[in-house]
Amino acid sequence: MSVATAQRVDLAEVRSIDRTGELSEIIINAENRARERGIAYRGLLTPNEAWSLLQTHPTAKLVDVRTSEELSLIGRVPGALEIQWKLYPDWRRNPGFLADVKARFAPDDFILLLCRSGVRSREAAEFLASEGFRNSFNVLEGFEGDKNSASQRIVTGWKARGLPWSH
Numbered sequence: 001m002s003v004a005t006a007q008r009v010d011l012a013e014v015r016s017i018d019r020t021g022e023l024s025e026i027i028i029n030a031e032n033r034a035r036e037r038g039i040a041y042r043g044l045l046t047p048n049e050a051w052s053l054l055q056t057h058p059t060a061k062l063v064d065v066r067t068s069e070e071l072s073l074i075g076r077v078p079g080a081l082e083i084q085w086k087l088y089p090d091w092r093r094n095p096g097f098l099a100d101v102k103a104r105f106a107p108d109d110f111i112l113l114l115c116r117s118g119v120r121s122r123e124a125a126e127f128l129a130s131e132g133f134r135n136s137f138n139v140l141e142g143f144e145g146d147k148n149s150a151s152q153r154i155v156t157g158w159k160a161r162g163l164p165w166s167h
Helices: 003-017 022-037 047-056 068-074 097-104 119-130
Strands: 043-045 061-064 111-114 136-139
Touching (some): 022 047, 043 047, 047 136, 097 119, 111 119, 119 136
Parallel strands (some): 061 111, 111 136
16 A cells, blocks of 8 residues: 555544544644655644644554653653653663553554654654554654743743643
């Protein structure tokens, strides 16, 4: 099956649960962003788009790939699966990452990846796509987003957009 055919099938499946057309629009926008940037995984989602998918798509799950230290110190997204992509303090890749994902997801599930700023989640999305998880999405801006002029991460990201989180 070609990529175009696979995407048509996916959108047909989405439309069957998408009463308002919002899900289809979100996925098309995410795919277009990825295509414009030459990305190999399914798409790039804004934090608000990711939240909408999580609320309405039956297989969409958020995977927070930050370290356990970051989760403890900075905050968590309620309901997110926490699977570290890199391990603190040496920042080596988690050797159990793929096994953890395979234990929780089918290859066609929608996997929305989140990290601090969108860099590690991009790496994880690229890796998962190369391993056959074709519906891997990176959540742009990450949990905390970019730094402002005072080096504070309060301008963009999941937290700054007012989406659910806790300590």
